[in-house]
Amino acid sequence: MGDHHHGPAKGLGRWLFTTNHKDIGTMYLWFSFAMFILGGAFAMIIRAELFQPGMQLVDPAFFNQMTTLHGLVMVFGAIMPSFVGLANWLIPMMIGAPDMALPRMNNWSFWILPPTFLLLASTLFMEGGAPAFGWTFYAPLSTTYAPPSVTFFIFSVHILGLSSIMGSINIIATVMNMRAPGMTYMKMPLFVWTWLITAFLLVAVMPVLAGAVTMMLMDIHFGTSFFSAAGGGDPVLFQHVFWFFGHPEVYIIILPAFGVVSQIIPAFSRKPLFGYDSMVYATSSIAFLSFIVWAHHMYTVGMPVAGELFFMYATMLIAVPTGVKVFNWVTTMWRGAMTFETPMLFCIGFLVLFTIGGFTGLMLSIAPADFQYHDSYFVVAHFHYVMVAGAVFSMTAAVYFWLPKWCGRMYNEAMGKTHFWISFIGFNLTFFPQHFVGLAGMPRRIPDYALQFADFNMMSSIGAFIYGASQILFLYNVIATIVAGKPVSDEKVWDGAEGLEWTVPTPAPYHTFETPPKVDPAHAHS
Amino acid sequence: MCFNAKRLSKLALGPVLMLLSAFALANPEVNQVNMAPGVTEVGKEIYDLHMIILGICVVIGIGVFGVMFYSIFYHRKSRGVTPATFHESTQVEILWTVVPFFILIGMAIPATNTLLSIYDNDDAELDVLITGYQWKWKYEYLNENGENVSFFSNLRTPQSEIYNTEAKGEHYLLEVDNPLVLPAGKKVRFLITANDVIHSWWVPHLAVKKDAVPGFINEAWTRTDQTGIYRGQCAELCGKDHGFMPIVVNVVEPAEYDDWLAGKQAEQAEIAALMAQEFTLDELMERGEAVYQRNCLACHGANGEGGVGPAIAASAVATGDLSGHLEIGINGVPGTAMQAFGGQINDVEMAAVITYQRNAFGNNMGDLVQPIDVFNHKKGQ
Ligand code: HEM
Ligand SMILES: [Cu+2]
Ligand SMILES: [Cu+2]
Numbered sequence A: 001m002g003d004h005h006h007g008p009a010k011g012l013g014r015w016l017f018t019t020n021h022k023d024i025g026t027m028y029l030w031f032s033f034a035m036f037i038l039g040g041a042f043a044m045i046i047r048a049e050l051f052q053p054g055m056q057l058v059d060p061a062f063f064n065q066m067t068t069l070h071g072l073v074m075v076f077g078a079i080m081p082s083f084v085g086l087a088n089w090l091i092p093m094m095i096g097a098p099d100m101a102l103p104r105m106n107n108w109s110f111w112i113l114p115p116t117f118l119l120l121a122s123t124l125f126m127e128g129g130a131p132a133f134g135w136t137f138y139a140p141l142s143t144t145y146a147p148p149s150v151t152f153f154i155f156s157v158h159i160l161g162l163s164s165i166m167g168s169i170n171i172i173a174t175v176m177n178m179r180a181p182g183m184t185y186m187k188m189p190l191f192v193w194t195w196l197i198t199a200f201l202l203v204a205v206m207p208v209l210a211g212a213v214t215m216m217l218m219d220i221h222f223g224t225s226f227f228s229a230a231g232g233g234d235p236v237l238f239q240h241v242f243w244f245f246g247h248p249e250v251y252i253i254i255l256p257a258f259g260v261v262s263q264i265i266p267a268f269s270r271k272p273l274f275g276y277d278s279m280v281y282a283t284s285s286i287a288f289l290s291f292i293v294w295a296h297h298m299y300t301v302g303m304p305v306a307g308e309l310f311f312m313y314a315t316m317l318i319a320v321p322t323g324v325k326v327f328n329w330v331t332t333m334w335r336g337a338m339t340f341e342t343p344m345l346f347c348i349g350f351l352v353l354f355t356i357g358g359f360t361g362l363m364l365s366i367a368p369a370d371f372q373y374h375d376s377y378f379v380v381a382h383f384h385y386v387m388v389a390g391a392v393f394s395m396t397a398a399v400y401f402w403l404p405k406w407c408g409r410m411y412n413e414a415m416g417k418t419h420f421w422i423s424f425i426g427f428n429l430t431f432f433p434q435h436f437v438g439l440a441g442m443p444r445r446i447p448d449y450a451l452q453f454a455d456f457n458m459m460s461s462i463g464a465f466i467y468g469a470s471q472i473l474f475l476y477n478v479i480a481t482i483v484a485g486k487p488v489s490d491e492k493v494w495d496g497a498e499g500l501e502w503t504v505p506t507p508a509p510y511h512t513f514e515t516p517p518k519v520d521p522a523h524a525h526s
Numbered sequence B: 001m002c003f004n005a006k007r008l009s010k011l012a013l014g015p016v017l018m019l020l021s022a023f024a025l026a027n028p029e030v031n032q033v034n035m036a037p038g039v040t041e042v043g044k045e046i047y048d049l050h051m052i053i054l055g056i057c058v059v060i061g062i063g064v065f066g067v068m069f070y071s072i073f074y075h076r077k078s079r080g081v082t083p084a085t086f087h088e089s090t091q092v093e094i095l096w097t098v099v100p101f102f103i104l105i106g107m108a109i110p111a112t113n114t115l116l117s118i119y120d121n122d123d124a125e126l127d128v129l130i131t132g133y134q135w136k137w138k139y140e141y142l143n144e145n146g147e148n149v150s151f152f153s154n155l156r157t158p159q160s161e162i163y164n165t166e167a168k169g170e171h172y173l174l175e176v177d178n179p180l181v182l183p184a185g186k187k188v189r190f191l192i193t194a195n196d197v198i199h200s201w202w203v204p205h206l207a208v209k210k211d212a213v214p215g216f217i218n219e220a221w222t223r224t225d226q227t228g229i230y231r232g233q234c235a236e237l238c239g240k241d242h243g244f245m246p247i248v249v250n251v252v253e254p255a256e257y258d259d260w261l262a263g264k265q266a267e268q269a270e271i272a273a274l275m276a277q278e279f280t281l282d283e284l285m286e287r288g289e290a291v292y293q294r295n296c297l298a299c300h301g302a303n304g305e306g307g308v309g310p311a312i313a314a315s316a317v318a319t320g321d322l323s324g325h326l327e328i329g330i331n332g333v334p335g336t337a338m339q340a341f342g343g344q345i346n347d348v349e350m351a352a353v354i355t356y357q358r359n360a361f362g363n364n365m366g367d368l369v370q371p372i373d374v375f376n377h378k379k380g381q
Helices: A012-017 A021-049 A060-095 A103-111 A113-125 A150-177 A190-221 A235-269 A276-289 A305-333 A342-365 A367-373 A377-407 A413-440 A451-484 B003-007 B011-024 B041-074 B090-118 B254-275 B281-295 B322-331 B347-359 B371-380
Strands: B126-133 B136-142 B149-153 B180-183 B188-194 B199-203 B208-212 B218-222 B228-234 B246-252
Touching: A012 A021, A021 A060, A021 A103, A021 A113, A021 A377, A021 A451, A060 A113, A060 A150, A060 A190, A060 A235, A060 A377, A103 A113, A103 A150, A113 A150, A150 A190, A190 A235, A190 A276, A235 A276, A235 A305, A235 A342, A235 A377, A276 A305, A305 A342, A305 A367, A305 B041, A305 B090, A342 A367, A342 A377, A342 A413, A342 B041, A367 A413, A367 B041, A367 B090, A367 B208, A377 A413, A377 A451, A413 A451, B041 B090, B126 B180, B126 B199, B126 B208, B149 B254, B180 B254, B188 B199, B188 B208, B199 B246, B208 B218, B246 B254, B254 B347, B254 B371, B281 B347, B322 B347, B322 B371, B347 B371
Parallel strands: B126 B188, B180 B246
Antiparallel strands: B126 B136, B136 B149, B188 B218, B199 B208, B199 B228, B228 B246
């Protein structure tokens, strides 16, 4: 290892044993895309069954396995690892560090993921089928009444949590210790800030999730009754523990997305972010509030009215910092000089659709109204507006934005824009009508529905097929760029982009910032 | 009710239909796009609240998106603009933190009031105990002259409609054999619980949704002056047939309700009488087939071929010792989907379905079970 300027190792070993943040980032990104396709395939089965009233393709038990695996794979396999991949690629480059602080652990936290998802997917072929109790796995459906495969599910969740905790510790250690001289906290790019806060959230709540599944394991195999009323336990306790993890989890998903958007909108508006400081404070207050709102998922379980009121007021409060973020992005665009390349289009798509998801979130936070919304398709519409149009759109924007930097080649702009428009139309066609059927009374997680809901469901299914198909275009565009895209050598790639990652050569060499860069105060945070 | 005429209308008419729905009382409406105000005071309050918040969101949305699209059209590089450089303004930040805060307080006040009325469970004139089962509801009328009336309410839509071999009826998946009957104008309190997993009892037009949690009893209430049939569904994932456990509430004039209740009581007395009767094999088979289709088919298959549960055809239990078979039918197999049916179907039905399982699907035991045998089995344990 005498040579400091060595490149990657050759062959498969490069990927198995790598401790390079860029290699690990790349693996995370490809893995999460593969999971996105797998979770998407499950969604296509769901939407195909729901295309018309009546049971056509699958039986109700298998349908429940599909909704469960779709949720689990998308949340834990697609969205979360994709942002970890992005963090791996970008955080060292954004703060002027040579690599992540704990590179060997970094290798581990990635490599335990693929076997875990293999295990989870293999439950489909087990006696009794895959888990069929929803991604929220409420007890006792997930304990006393669960298929035997639940034990494998519990094991998978443990390993996923382990991976997330290791990844987060690494990010916290990197950001706290490896910033280049002059890169003070209040000069860090917002993507780094949002990830730092996310990492703290992860470290705080993943052990809670581990606790929940461990209690399930005990109930199933060791005769305890944490969640079984017959033995003196409490099924509602499960929901409190789950949502104490679950609500921060939704912010774990969206905060890095906020970070991405806060990098890209200024770049294509050619104007600095309007309120950097207030964005940092807003993100922190969202993170804080996310710990005291969990029971807004449980308004109908029969809490005392004082509890309902507390959780309602706290949840409504979250709208304030969320609003601050949206207003800041719009004001950043105001009187800029905008261009609309694919990353910007996806960010604008994010902005419009995430705001709609925020509005429905505010509606859901109103406890009495939630008595009608809860567990209906209205909730399904809400969380897809925030998770797909929020997290997935911003992730897509990030790939288009940084891909030229990563591989030194430009993607096909026309194809990128086409991808955006098809996604945007497909997405809205899928999820907007779900607000209607939800308000009209269609419960979620049902394999068949009343005739009155037929037209909107058919629309939804058509939209889903369109959105699904548009991802093939994305995959093609990315691969075509990597193998044969038009070479770019400008360090900046985008004329409005700011930040240290744009000061290294294009494509980014295997090792960057082996000597710390000088942080130019004028160029601090974008 | 009156869907056929409404079928003509397509999406553009959705909002109009929504307004009509308050009168037509069909629920849900075809292509309904908004929450129904329903037929209760609380429901209307919730609906108003929903419309207010929706309105506020729409107004804010128009503002935010208006500014954004103005900017997208006018502040684009292709128009030759030079970008401004302004950023950071404490005044602006304070403004857009404080103003939304006050808007939220404006929303919280009516929300709190409505929530308090939802929680006002006192002074009910009638109590109904609702128990969720995989996958049906049980209704029990409490305190009516000391004699509780109770019955199960199962999906009535036949498998043939679900599996598309027959045309689907008007109330596809939203119809039951025994609806919950309630008197109009009286405050009814629901005590809601579950027998196995968590379910959730939801009737949009009555604005009631409450989880049914095993081991706990939740409360909810309703009162409506408007007679009619209101349809809902289980709202909490409860296993395989979660999508197939609808709720139908029939609100009738109090006098009609009293008649109905008296009828139910007479029916229960009649069952008590039947218990003492001896049946022939044919009678038991006929009754048994109906019970089987209603209660057992979902898991054991239309032809006894099995599914969630094992096959009944040639099953060692169904072709073995009679008391072992009765034991499973009455007390179930704890910890599995095979529930204790002893408390769910009456002794006549149990006798019939056990006889049926022993003599159908190629099982040819030839023995028959009388209600008294079921009664004795229960006694003996
Ligand atoms: C303004 C901010 C938000 C508010 C006030 C809000 C509020 C709520 C409420 C009250 C519910 C419970 C609805 C019910 O089950 O009846 C809910 C559900 C949900 N929200 Fe949000 N939300 C917000 C933003 C987000 C974000 C950013 C995400 C994720 C990226 C998210 C993801 C979800 C998910 C996944 C569920 C459904 C969970 C389930 O039951 O499966 N929400 N939201
Ligand atoms: Cu939440
Ligand atoms: Cu259910």
